[in-house]
Amino acid sequence: MVRVDREARKAIAEKLVKWYEIKGRQFSWRKEGLEPYHILIAEMMLQKTRAEMVERVYRDFLGKYPNPQTLAAATVEEIASCLKPLGLYNRRARWMKVISETLVSRYQAKLPKEKKDLMDLPGIGAYIVHAILCFAYDKPVPLVDVNVARVLGRVASIEVSGDIRRNRKLHKVAAELVPKKKFKEFNWALVDLGALVCTSKNPKHHDCPIASFCKFAAIEKLKNKCKKI
Template sequence: MLKKERFRKFLAYFTTHFPEPKTELHYGNPFELLVAVILSAQCTDKRINQVTPALFARFPDPESLAAASVEEVFSYIRSVSYPNNKAKHLVGMARVLTEQFAGEVPANVEDLQKMPGVGRKTAHVITSLIFNQPTMAVDTHVFRVSHRLGLVPRTATTPLAVEKALMPYIPAEYVPKAHHWLILHGRYVCIARAPKCSECALTDFCRYYEKIGLPGLGSAGVIEN
């Protein structure tokens, strides 16, 4: 199957069955989302949502977080992955945010990446979710699912390569949504160790399914959020 046809089927399915995907991270403003995304690296959204209510109550704005000690921040996030590094990143991020950006989360990737703990993926999550920009954040789910579906070539072996392979085939208005489509499909259906091919709605154009040939639902199934 030609790549353009795979993308056509991919977009047709999700725009029909899942037109308004949302992040599963809980946040109330851009600052809170930035904190949550930094914390979510190599950790589940469920765990982050358990930690952030108390963290946000204690540090409701960049100024309060910037004035905090790393040790105190650590005490709120000790149950997440890599809490020592993330505590340092959060305090450092808040200080840069207050000192260089007057406490306002910037709207471009380059400025976002000036802050500790903010790489390309995190910056793209912020610009797509908050500012609705056509930036594709490639996490482990996006990387895995885009390869399995055959949306990107096998030679795309880095997140940046996957991003560059996806972008030409997804209309700009769908890029922020496509990020969530791929994440949620990877989280609940196309699971890393045991993909649920028999429950998947995308088997009629999936390159991985073409290889293993299990019976699936084809275009009749609907992804559950």
């Protein structure tokens, strides 16, 4: 692991936010002023699913189930029918049904604001909890999914394998990088960078706004130079 100093962290955050403002993807769940419930539904749909596919389903789903009460009143079969294009629809539908019922019965149909209460909700883990805290409740917390783990692992020379949820070094770097301002854009930038530029195969170093800070990019550049000799 290579330590990223304070100045580098600041520069990385600034470059990522600037890149996102120009090249970041725009989705319905990234708009300002959304209800926390809307963020929850988006994040549950996004698990193991491409964002472009979720976009097609998300708006219609919220049109039919605009709040926890309407979702709790639906059957699992009705919910699953709406989720079929995403795959894993029966599993998603069961958890959406359970979590909406929990919100209605325990929290007056509202998502709690405290992390410990969110973690107690059925069917969601730390990533979705952090997404709700960040995008719904304006908390500067890190988000680490597979794409983000790949980006941070390459930048800081961290071995990324196995369960990324248990990778303390990775989460430490992620927490250190999150800026106090524009943290939403920063988190979206990392997600998009991993999806569009810092891909698992053939990463586009020339398009990466933080390539100059990336240990992996530096090694790849050196390898390419050696091949030409």
